[in-house]
Amino acid sequence: MGAWQSLEDWVEEGKSGPWSPSHPSDAQRESMVFLAFAFLVILIFWQCKIPYWYFIEKKKFKTVFFPVLTPFKLLTVLYHELGHAVVGMLTIWYKELWYGIPEGGDRGRIDFIMIDKYEGGLTKFGGDVEPIYSLTLPAGYVGSCLIGCWFLFTGFDAKWSKFGAISLLILTSIATLICFFVKAKSGLINNWYYIISWVYKWVLFNEEKTRKAMRRHENKKAERNESARYRHDNAEGPTEIDLHASQDLIIGCSLFVGLLLTLAWMWDDSIWLRFIMLFMGLLSALYAVWDIILDGIRYAKVAKSDITYMAEEHNRKAKIHNKLNPERRQKRQRSTTFYAILWLFTKTDMIILVVVLGYFVFRKTKVEQAIESREFLPAKFHYGPSDLEEDVRIAGDAFKEGMGNLVGNGS
Known part of the structure; x- marks a missing residue:
C-alpha cells in the first residue's frame, strides 16, 4: 500500500509546475509506469503459459495454457508476416516486369x-x-x-492515440484482405466437425459420435488437400490449405481488439486509449527483438528463421561475388549471430529513440490532453477534471469579455 501510494503521489506531482526533462507531466509519468508494467506482463505471458509445478529430476516446469496475450500476439505476428508478403510481392512484380516470366513457368505468388x-x-x-x-x-x-514504434509514439498522447488506433484497424483490414485473396479460408468451417467431436467428447460424453465426427473431419480435410501443392516439413506434413491463416480467426482477434479500442476511445476523452496503443506498440516492437534473441543468438545453430535465412542469403551472394571477382576485395561471410546482434542493436535503438521522442514531444498533462482530444472525433464521455478546467477557462473568458464591455460602455 505504501509503495502504491508513493507511486500515485509521484504521478500526481506531474499535474502542476513547468515541464522539464526531470519534471515530466502526470500523463508522461503514467505512460512510463504503464510501459514498465506492460513489459513485465509481456515477459511473463509471452508463451501464453503459466508454470504451476516444477520437476526437480527433469528440471522443467509443468505449465497450463493461459492465452491472455493471444489476440494481441496473433495480430502482431500477422503484421510481421504482412511485411514479408507485401515486399515479397512487390519484388516479384518488379522481376516479372523487367525480366519477364520463364517460358512455360508460373507467375510468382x-x-x-x-x-x-x-x-x-x-x-x-x-x-x-x-x-x-x-x-x-x-x-x-x-x-x-516500425509498426510497433508508430503505435508506441502515438500512445503517449490521447489525441494521437486515435490516429494510432485508426491505423491499427486499417492495417488489420488490409492484412485480412490479403489473406482472403491469397486463399480464402474459414477456420470455423474447416474445423466444424472437429469442434463437434470435442462437444461430443467433453460435453455429451459420447465416444461413438466423437469418433464419427472425427472421421468426417479427416475426410473433409483429405478432400480439401487433394488440390494442395505444398507440404510443410515432410511428405505427411500439413498443406498450405491447413496452414493458411483463417479469416474468422483474424477477424475475431480484430473485433476483440477493436472493442477494447472503442471502449477506450469513448471513455474519459480517450485518455485510456493511450494505454492500448502503448501495449500494442511495445508488443509489436518486442516481437522482432525476442525473435532475434531466440533464433539468432540462443538457438542460432539449430533454428531456421528470418535472421538465419538473411545470413545464408548474404553468404550466398558473397560467395558469388568472390568467385566472379577474385581480383577485387573479397566480401566476408558472416554468421547468423553477427546479423542477429546487428539487428538487435538496431531495433533496440529504434525503440529507445521512439520512447525518448514521445517523451519530449508530448509534454501535456492528462487534463490538457483530454481537452485537446476533443478536437478530433470526440469521446462520448468526458474526463471530469478536464471539464472543470474547461469550465473555469470559459468562465474566465466570459468574465474578461464582460469586463471589457463594461469598461467600453463606461468610457
Whole structure:
C-alpha cells in the first residue's frame, strides 16, 4: 500500500509546475509506469503459459495454457508476416516486369500466410519467379518494428492515440484482405466437425459420435488437400490449405481488439486509449527483438528463421561475388549471430529513440490532453477534471469579455 501510494503521489506531482526533462507531466509519468508494467506482463505471458509445478529430476516446469496475450500476439505476428508478403510481392512484380516470366513457368505468388498462437509465422511464396530475398527477409522485422514504434509514439498522447488506433484497424483490414485473396479460408468451417467431436467428447460424453465426427473431419480435410501443392516439413506434413491463416480467426482477434479500442476511445476523452496503443506498440516492437534473441543468438545453430535465412542469403551472394571477382576485395561471410546482434542493436535503438521522442514531444498533462482530444472525433464521455478546467477557462473568458464591455460602455 505504501509503495502504491508513493507511486500515485509521484504521478500526481506531474499535474502542476513547468515541464522539464526531470519534471515530466502526470500523463508522461503514467505512460512510463504503464510501459514498465506492460513489459513485465509481456515477459511473463509471452508463451501464453503459466508454470504451476516444477520437476526437480527433469528440471522443467509443468505449465497450463493461459492465452491472455493471444489476440494481441496473433495480430502482431500477422503484421510481421504482412511485411514479408507485401515486399515479397512487390519484388516479384518488379522481376516479372523487367525480366519477364520463364517460358512455360508460373507467375510468382503467395502460397499461404501462417500465424499461430506460439508467436510463429510463415509466408510461403510459390511460382517460378521468386522474390528478392535480400529485401523480403528483413521486411518482417522492419515492418513489425516500425509498426510497433508508430503505435508506441502515438500512445503517449490521447489525441494521437486515435490516429494510432485508426491505423491499427486499417492495417488489420488490409492484412485480412490479403489473406482472403491469397486463399480464402474459414477456420470455423474447416474445423466444424472437429469442434463437434470435442462437444461430443467433453460435453455429451459420447465416444461413438466423437469418433464419427472425427472421421468426417479427416475426410473433409483429405478432400480439401487433394488440390494442395505444398507440404510443410515432410511428405505427411500439413498443406498450405491447413496452414493458411483463417479469416474468422483474424477477424475475431480484430473485433476483440477493436472493442477494447472503442471502449477506450469513448471513455474519459480517450485518455485510456493511450494505454492500448502503448501495449500494442511495445508488443509489436518486442516481437522482432525476442525473435532475434531466440533464433539468432540462443538457438542460432539449430533454428531456421528470418535472421538465419538473411545470413545464408548474404553468404550466398558473397560467395558469388568472390568467385566472379577474385581480383577485387573479397566480401566476408558472416554468421547468423553477427546479423542477429546487428539487428538487435538496431531495433533496440529504434525503440529507445521512439520512447525518448514521445517523451519530449508530448509534454501535456492528462487534463490538457483530454481537452485537446476533443478536437478530433470526440469521446462520448468526458474526463471530469478536464471539464472543470474547461469550465473555469470559459468562465474566465466570459468574465474578461464582460469586463471589457463594461469598461467600453463606461468610457
